Amino acid sequence: MSEPLLSVENLKTQFFTEDGTVRAVDGISFDVHEGEIVGLVGESGAGKSVATSSLLRLVESPGEIVGGEITFKGRTLFGLEEDASGELRPRDDMLSEEEMRREIRGREIAIIFQDPMESLNPVFTVGGQLREFIELNRDLSEKEAKREAIDMLREVGIPAPETRYDEYPHQFSGGMRQRVLIAMALACQPDLIIADEPTTALDVTVEGQILEMVKELQTKYDTSFIWVTHDMSVVAEICDRVNVMYLGEIIEHATVDDLFYDTKHPYTRALLDSMPRPDETVHELNPIEGVMPEAIDPPAGCRFHSRCPDAREVCREVHPEPRDLADEGEPTHRAACVKYDAFDVGYDESRPIEGDAAGGFGAGLTRTGGEE
Amino acid sequence: MSGTDGGEPLLEVRELCKYFSEGGGMLGGVTFDREFPFLKRQRGDVRAVESVSFDIEKGETLGLVGESGCGKSTLARTVLRLLEPTSGSVYFKGEDLASLSGEPLRRKRKDMQMIFQDPQSSLDPRMKVGPIVEEPMKAHGMLDEEGREARAKELLEKVGLDPQHYNRYPHAFSGGQRQRVNLARALSVNPDFIVCDEPVSALDVSIQAQVLNTMRDLQEEFDLTYLFIAHDLSVIRHISDRVAVMYLGQMVEIADKEELFENPQHPYTRALLDAIPVPDPRSGGRTALLTGDVPSPIDPPSGCRFRTRCPSLIRPAEYDMTDAEWANVVEFQRAVKRRSFETTNRAAVRQRHFADAEPGGEAGTLLDEAIGHVAAGEWEEAERLLTESFADRSVCATEEPAYEVSPTHGESRHYAACHLVRDDAVAAGEETELASSVGERFAGSADVGEADD
Ligand SMILES: Nc1ncnc2c1ncn2[C@@H]1O[C@H](COP(=O)(O)OP(=O)(O)OP(=O)(O)O)[C@@H](O)[C@H]1O
Ligand SMILES: Nc1ncnc2c1ncn2[C@@H]1O[C@H](COP(=O)(O)OP(=O)(O)O)[C@@H](O)[C@H]1O
Ligand code: SF4
Ligand code: SF4
Ligand SMILES: [Mg+2]
Ligand SMILES: [Mg+2]
Numbered sequence: 173m174s175e176p177l178l179s180v181e182n183l184k185t186q187f188f189t190e191d192g193t194v195r196a197v198d199g200i201s202f203d204v205h206e207g208e209i210v211g212l213v214g215e216s217g218a219g220k221s222v223a224t225s226s227l228l229r230l231v232e233s234p235g236e237i238v239g240g241e242i243t244f245k246g247r248t249l250f251g252l253e254e255d256a257s258g259e260l261r262p263r264d265d266m267l268s269e270e271e272m273r274r275e276i277r278g279r280e281i282a283i284i285f286q287d288p289m290e291s292l293n294p295v296f297t298v299g300g301q302l303r304e305f306i307e308l309n310r311d312l313s314e315k316e317a318k319r320e321a322i323d324m325l326r327e328v329g330i331p332a333p334e335t336r337y338d339e340y341p342h343q344f345s346g347g348m349r350q351r352v353l354i355a356m357a358l359a360c361q362p363d364l365i366i367a368d369e370p371t372t373a374l375d376v377t378v379e380g381q382i383l384e385m386v387k388e389l390q391t392k393y394d395t396s397f398i399w400v401t402h403d404m405s406v407v408a409e410i411c412d413r414v415n416v417m418y419l420g421e422i423i424e425h426a427t428v429d430d431l432f433y434d435t436k437h438p439y440t441r442a443l444l445d446s447m448p449r450p451d452e453t454v455h456e457l458n459p460i461e462g463v464m465p466e467a468i469d470p471p472a473g474c475r476f477h478s479r480c481p482d483a484r485e486v487c488r489e490v491h492p493e494p495r496d497l498a499d500e501g502e503p504t505h506r507a508a509c510v511k512y513d514a515f516d517v518g519y520d521e522s523r524p525i526e527g528d529a530a531g532g533f534g535a536g537l538t539r540t541g542g543e544e
Numbered sequence: 545m546s547g548t549d550g551g552e553p554l555l556e557v558r559e560l561c562k563y564f565s566e567g568g569g570m571l572g573g574v575t576f577d578r579e580f581p582f583l584k585r586q587r588g589d590v591r592a593v594e595s596v597s598f599d600i601e602k603g604e605t606l607g608l609v610g611e612s613g614c615g616k617s618t619l620a621r622t623v624l625r626l627l628e629p630t631s632g633s634v635y636f637k638g639e640d641l642a643s644l645s646g647e648p649l650r651r652k653r654k655d656m657q658m659i660f661q662d663p664q665s666s667l668d669p670r671m672k673v674g675p676i677v678e679e680p681m682k683a684h685g686m687l688d689e690e691g692r693e694a695r696a697k698e699l700l701e702k703v704g705l706d707p708q709h710y711n712r713y714p715h716a717f718s719g720g721q722r723q724r725v726n727l728a729r730a731l732s733v734n735p736d737f738i739v740c741d742e743p744v745s746a747l748d749v750s751i752q753a754q755v756l757n758t759m760r761d762l763q764e765e766f767d768l769t770y771l772f773i774a775h776d777l778s779v780i781r782h783i784s785d786r787v788a789v790m791y792l793g794q795m796v797e798i799a800d801k802e803e804l805f806e807n808p809q810h811p812y813t814r815a816l817l818d819a820i821p822v823p824d825p826r827s828g829g830r831t832a833l834l835t836g837d838v839p840s841p842i843d844p845p846s847g848c849r850f851r852t853r854c855p856s857l858i859r860p861a862e863y864d865m866t867d868a869e870w871a872n873v874v875e876f877q878r879a880v881k882r883r884s885f886e887t888t889n890r891a892a893v894r895q896r897h898f899a900d901a902e903p904g905g906e907a908g909t910l911l912d913e914a915i916g917h918v919a920a921g922e923w924e925e926a927e928r929l930l931t932e933s934f935a936d937r938s939v940c941a942t943e944e945p946a947y948e949v950s951p952t953h954g955e956s957r958h959y960a961a962c963h964l965v966r967d968d969a970v971a972a973g974e975e976t977e978l979a980s981s982v983g984e985r986f987a988g989s990a991d992v993g994e995a996d997d
Contacts, residue, residue: 433826446750448782449823
């Protein structure tokens with residue numbers, strides 16, 4: 173396979189809070205190739221947003237990227253090395269903040285957030301904001317930028333773009349605002365767009381229109397996407413390859429077809445089984461017991477062991493790193509679960525963990541307690 | 545479980561309307577129409593809920609589904625009289641809530657509880673969980689202090705929490721657990737009826753399933769009746785016995801759950817069903833998506849409110865044309881409305897819109913004129929001509945649909961507000977009302993809606 177466009181190695185991002193260190197992203201690795209849509213899926217709090225903002229070095233204090241390497245088109249967006257005294261410091265080839273801002277963000281890698289109101293300024297017209305963005309980033313004259321902005325609005329399906337150009341964000345419906353953000357993301361023809369749950373707040377009808385549009389634009393411009401979502405149906409619809417996150421880690425990685433039809437990790441399996449189906453009546457849903465623990469003090473061993481139906485004693489002790497479980501010649505399929513032979517840590521002989529997974533009353537109370 | 549005609553309705557809603565007067569509320573004095581001319585300065589009410597009628601039988605769950613802003617929450621609040629209805633009636637156990645006020649209404653409220661969408665904001669962060677659960681009991685003077693505490697603990701256990709959590713504050717709970725606290729609170733006064741407004745929408749799927757299962761178990765144990773609001777049809781399919789579909793303030797279809805999903809009659813219901821993503825990469829994705837936006841509830845379309853987006857708009861009887869020709873006319877008219885043309889010369893417009901089928905005769909002449917307007921950049925003239933000649937002449941624009949068809953699944957009555965079913969209708973207009981006990985009627989199919997656009 174060709175060189176990936178983006179590659180992420182062992183990325184770690186932490187928040188240093190009063191309660192302790194939140195290990196929001198705890199050593200994830202994945203890559204994105206040209207023209208691909210790569211999914212990042214997991215329940216809320218799994219670390220998806222922290223991971224994506226880390227890619228553009230947008231993590232704010234008290235958060236910090238504490239380890240790992242991010243390479244984009246041969247350039248180092250993030251990388252550390254040890255100095256003589258053993259302290260970690262940024263590598264010489266790591267892009268400066270200035271370079272990130274001028275050359276990468278928006279131009280090479282664009283990001284679309286979940287809440288479009290956060291990214292659009294309510295006091296300026298939609299068209300004006302789009303025009304200015306194009307003007308600044310593409311060195312076009314004001315007039316050319318305006319023409320380009322109107323074309324982009326039309327392209328993303330805004331009706332009567334000439335008129336709507338002069339309207340304010342609140343005059344647009346949620347779906348239309350999200351289209352504007354997509355127009356903005358596409359405006360500089362970046363190689364990679366990171367979309368953080370851009371359709372989560374929308375009705376399925378509108379979500380369908382937008383995903384359809386993204387697929388068309390993706391074919392047309394050959395842009396790569398990282399698509400963040402908690403919705404397995406969206407994953408099925410739009411992604412080529414998928415990374416499943418649980419508590420700061422990527423626990424399974426596969427092509428979209430393998431993920432659904434040859435599911436390896438018990439968490440992914442449980443997630444798929446817990447969904448109500450639109451196309452058939454299911455009488456009893458199979459929820460995953462309990463809730464995801466806090467990222468401050470993640471469980472030892474496999475982080476899913478407190479909820480896993482297949483958990484055994486060994487799962488409390490061994491912390492599995494994802495391993496490729498695919499057959500020779502098949503596309504990579506990584507999973508981090510010791511029940512597979514590749515791990516060889518004595519799962520078969522280990523005793524099942526009892527009671528734990530059943531959850532019971534206390535399952536998943538957040539650790540901050542709150543008892544007075 | 546499912547609502548058959550023999551069942552006894554716990555709740556009967558008749559011709560319920562809720563308008564918000566313009567000026568107050570979020571919309572302010574100026575409204576922004578999503579279609580041309582975009583900005584309208586108009587006076588008029590937000591017709592959030594209009595002439596809605598339905599029944600809910602004892603022990604059943606009626607699912608209520610529709611897109612954001614269609615009026616689900618407003619309907620729910622109006623049914624519970626948390627909002628004053630503009631007109632119409634709500635009968636609870638046969639008694640008209642509209643006729644009650646003061647103490648009798650308050651007492652009645654004990655039997656009807658509500659769970660809100662956002663588990664975060666619906667629990668007072670300064671109160672411990674125990675007192676939160678006890679609050680409604682206290683308000684209704686139920687039990688003594690000790691009795692209330694015992695009952696609260698019992699209920700916490702029933703909803704799947706640890707009774708020990710009695711002394712904790714809401715912030716120590718996850719979203720799913722907060723929703724369980726809400727459930728316990730609603731159950732505390734032993735209600736018959738609970739309105740659940742998107743109770744699981746804010747939760748992760750894995751947690752959604754836990755809460756949905758608990759809600760079902762509680763329903764069986766306490767013989768509860770639910771009005772369950774959601775915009776997620778998968779959730780609706782899981783929890784409901786019957787389903788009501790709402791569009792722009794009105795009910796468009798009501799049927800048994802299985803019937804609605806397997807034999808939908810209204811084009812809007814079909815469009816919603818087609819829009820649901822299926823968690824299966826081999827499914828080929830969603831089909832035939834709806835285009836356009838929901839019109840403003842201030843000035844809704846006459847006749848059938850879905851007609852500005854309906855893929856099956858009925859051809860006006862006076863024109864003689866094939867289905868393909870008519871489909872092209874509708875498509876063209878909507879494109880003119882959206883001004884979505886890159887080139888506007890006659891040949892290009894013809895090629896793009898009428899290559900496969902162009903109507904002749906009178907319709908052809910009118911279209912030719914409209915294409916001329918488009919080529920000349922006279923959008924308003926083109927739009928007016930097309931709207932007056934075609935869209936406004938459809939039965940969909942002149943008559944409000946209300947029919948009942950015979951169901952192929954289950955025994956519940958199947959209401960569909962679409963003129964397409966008029967030939968299969970077992971009842972129309974006057975006869976269509978769902979239950980005759982109260983004597984209120986659906987809008988008759990012969991009613992001519994005001995032609996207001
Ligand atoms: N207090 C109010 N004043 C004016 N208009 C209102 C008011 N409350 C609601 N509306 C309008 O009534 C319509 C229905 O709103 P409602 O909140 O009932 O929708 P909904 O179906 O519950 O939507 P969602 O799925 O987003 O919760 C919308 O057009 C809304 O803007
Ligand atoms: N500013 C912050 N301060 C402290 N913790 C944070 C902050 N932002 C995120 N976190 C924590 O990082 C973890 C991952 O969060 P996030 O990436 O937002 O999850 P997701 O996007 O998958 O829902 C969570 O435990 C969250 O509480
Ligand atoms: S390692 Fe053990 S606990 Fe973790 S997913 Fe595999 S079986 Fe479950
Ligand atoms: S009445 Fe007409 S516009 Fe309304 S849904 Fe039926 S066919 Fe469509
Ligand atoms: Mg997030
Ligand atoms: Mg609502």
